[in-house]
Amino acid sequence: MMKWIWRNxxxxxxxxxxxxxxxxxxxxxxxxxxxxxxxxxxxxxxxxRPPTGIAVVDLVPVRQGSLxxxxxxTGSVMAFNEQDISPRVTGRLVSLPVYPGDTVRAGEVVAxxxxxxxxxxxxQALAQVRQARISQQVAVLTHxxxxxxxxxxxxxxxxAAEQGVTDAEEQAQAARDAIGDADxxxxxxxxxxxxxxxxxxxxxxLADAGAASRQEYQNELAQSQGAQSAVTQAKSKASxxxxxxxxxxxxxxxxxxxxxxxxxxxxxxxxxLTIAESAAREEGANAAAAQSxxxxxxxxxxxxRIVSPSAGVVTARLVAPxxxxxxxxxxxxxxxxxxxxxxANVAVxxxxxxxxxxxxxxxxxxxxxxARVTALFPSANADTRTAVVEAVIPNPxxxxxxxxxxxxxxxxxxxxDKMLVPAESVLYEEGQPYLWVxxxxxxxxxxxxxxxxxxxxxxxDAKKNHYICPMDHSKIVPVSAASDxxxxxNPLLGKEREPDSPSGLLTAHxxxxxxxxxxxxxxxxASADLQQGDQIVRHGQAGLIEDAKVTAAAWGPDGPKKLxxxxxxxxxxxQYRCEVCGLTFxxxDAKKYGYHDPMEGGKLVPVR
Numbered sequence: 001m002m003k004w005i006w007r008n009x010x011x012x013x014x015x016x017x018x019x020x021x022x023x024x025x026x027x028x029x030x031x032x033x034x035x036x037x038x039x040x041x042x043x044x045x046x047x048x049r050p051p052t053g054i055a056v057v058d059l060v061p062v063r064q065g066s067l068x069x070x071x072x073x074t075g076s077v078m079a080f081n082e083q084d085i086s087p088r089v090t091g092r093l094v095s096l097p098v099y100p101g102d103t104v105r106a107g108e109v110v111a112x113x114x115x116x117x118x119x120x121x122x123x124q125a126l127a128q129v130r131q132a133r134i135s136q137q138v139a140v141l142t143h144x145x146x147x148x149x150x151x152x153x154x155x156x157x158x159x160a161a162e163q164g165v166t167d168a169e170e171q172a173q174a175a176r177d178a179i180g181d182a183d184x185x186x187x188x189x190x191x192x193x194x195x196x197x198x199x200x201x202x203x204x205x206l207a208d209a210g211a212a213s214r215q216e217y218q219n220e221l222a223q224s225q226g227a228q229s230a231v232t233q234a235k236s237k238a239s240x241x242x243x244x245x246x247x248x249x250x251x252x253x254x255x256x257x258x259x260x261x262x263x264x265x266x267x268x269x270x271x272x273l274t275i276a277e278s279a280a281r282e283e284g285a286n287a288a289a290a291q292s293x294x295x296x297x298x299x300x301x302x303x304x305r306i307v308s309p310s311a312g313v314v315t316a317r318l319v320a321p322x323x324x325x326x327x328x329x330x331x332x333x334x335x336x337x338x339x340x341x342x343x344a345n346v347a348v349x350x351x352x353x354x355x356x357x358x359x360x361x362x363x364x365x366x367x368x369x370x371a372r373v374t375a376l377f378p379s380a381n382a383d384t385r386t387a388v389v390e391a392v393i394p395n396p397x398x399x400x401x402x403x404x405x406x407x408x409x410x411x412x413x414x415x416x417d418k419m420l421v422p423a424e425s426v427l428y429e430e431g432q433p434y435l436w437v438x439x440x441x442x443x444x445x446x447x448x449x450x451x452x453x454x455x456x457x458x459x460x461d462a463k464k465n466h467y468i469c470p471m472d473h474s475k476i477v478p479v480s481a482a483s484d485x486x487x488x489x490n491p492l493l494g495k496e497r498e499p500d501s502p503s504g505l506l507t508a509h510x511x512x513x514x515x516x517x518x519x520x521x522x523x524x525x526a527s528a529d530l531q532q533g534d535q536i537v538r539h540g541q542a543g544l545i546e547d548a549k550v551t552a553a554a555w556g557p558d559g560p561k562k563l564x565x566x567x568x569x570x571x572x573x574x575q576y577r578c579e580v581c582g583l584t585f586x587x588x589d590a591k592k593y594g595y596h597d598p599m600e601g602g603k604l605v606p607v608r
Contacts, residue, residue, distance in 0.1 A: 054549045054550065055543065055549070055551075056456075056550070056552075056553045056560050057540030057541070057550045057551070058537070058538045058555035058560075059536065059550075059552040060535070062419050062531075062532060063419075063522075064418075064419060064420070066417050069411070069517035069519070071354075072407060074407060075362065076343055076344075077341075077342055077402055077405075077406060078342070079312075079315070079340060081312070081336040083312075083334050084333055085308060085332040085333070086329050087329065087331065088327050089118070091118075093112075093113060093320075093321050093323045093331070095321060096111050097110070097111075098314050103311075104311065106308060106310050107308065108308050109307050110307065110308050110314075110331075110334075111331050111332065112305055113306070119301055122294070122297040122298050122301045124297075125293045125294035128293065132283065136287045139283040140280045140283075150273070151266070153269070154266035155266055157265060158259070158263055158266045160262070161261070161263075164251075165258075167255070168252035171244075175247070176245055178244060178245075179238060179241040181237075182238030182240070182241040185237060185238070186234035186235050187234075189233070189234040192227040193227040193230070199220055203216065306331065311336065312334040314333070315334065318331060337400070338398075341391075342406060342408065343389070343390045344388070344389050345384060345387070346386055346387055346410065347386055348380050348385050350410075351376070353412030354376065354389060354412055355373065356376060358410060359371075359411040360391045361408070362408055363409065364400065371391040373389055373390070375392075376388075376389055376390075377389075377390070411519075412517075418516065419524070419525055420524060421513075421536045422521070422523070423518050425541070426513070426518075426523050426525065427541060433525070435513060436536070437511055438506035438507065439535070440507040448467075448476045450469035450474050450476050453469060467589075506549070506551065507547050507548070508537065508544045510544075512529075514526045514527065539559075576595065576605060578603070579605060
């Protein structure tokens, strides 16, 4: 042992020197009231609180208004429109160039069938169209050239025959007129002959009696014979006139027979023309039918090119090229997802207050989308007693995929104004909702604040800790009106603290309420004891009792952002401040230390 000490004598000597030096430094620089390590560890931190009977709380006034109730359901994303694409004719699938995820346009070819058989039918129909058009042209030419000309000839013959009848009837009428003239001549000649017969008889008697000369008798006899000859000629003319009438009537009969023949020929020509026109129309109908058959064949051949009826995104590819498909076989599924339908099955009891236009917040992942109800299905599911509530929303970038689940917060409308308080302020005890209100304004004792961390101390706690904060060893100073108007320096942070917000001393009162709808931020309440303008304790209710003293402060996630200063809390005993370091002492401590700072030796003077 002695050998070990002798070998390590230098180390032991150095250790002894260090212990003695440390002891001298502690005694030299230790100040009265300063906590050592053991004392700091034994310190009761539960005593680090505001002055007894005063609670720092967050106050919010009651407000009047309407609050929309919100119900939350899990919704499903659906494509705005989804279509099954299938062929309209049977054929072998030779091409399918699109895949799920591809974007297609309306009318874009998305699949192709084999066209060999249908193309042959189309070519055959086209040949039939050409043949029918040739037959139609032949029928039209026959109608217009041949039968139309025959009809013209028959019509001309008919006109000539009718004109012959007219001429024959005119000749017959002229012959009838000549018969009258001839009969008149016969009568005139017979009258003249009768005169001369009587005159010859008288003249002969006179000649026989010698009363007249023989020459006179011969002259009158010649005139009598001439009159008789005139009668004969007149009768001959009358006979000729009658013969001419008979001849004219015969011509009329012939002309009329010719008219009958011409009319028959014209009717035959008209019948031929009608037949030709019917044949032309029939050939025209055949040509039209052939054209229709060709168009139908072309349309059916076009069905071999399967197109997308609308723009969208391919969501499924159900067959592969080479497959024989039939009408109704689903080849692809195309969905329109530029817009999507978000649907939730909402309980019938929650439908009251939900209508088209009601606000909806759709939450998916970390994003939220504001929308409105676009449809409320008019029937409920008999098994689940739910109805579908739908919101159609834009889907830029196609981030919402059909089939995905989202959360829908649907806001229900309310009609009346009610008292609203912060949702955090409503507490429950055995099922009874209640809240704390702060009323009145009474003074309290002066408070103290640590210049470093800003912790608030009562006068007794500040005295107990010798006006040194046990947390960061900063000074504890009273909060006075003089010091509150300026920022408090923070020696630990090297910058100034913001001035504290003003507050006052109030009294806490518990009020039982009836809680209504809540949107998570505000809650509808009703109570005869709650008044318009009451200040509601939103934070800091823990430990409150009836008539407890409270003071307001701005509140953050971890508690009060800034604790109120002593000057902001009315009332309190007279305090003293060290003229050297500014440390504040209560009246009792100042008296105890003889009105001198035990650490700095400065004089303690009253500050209020």
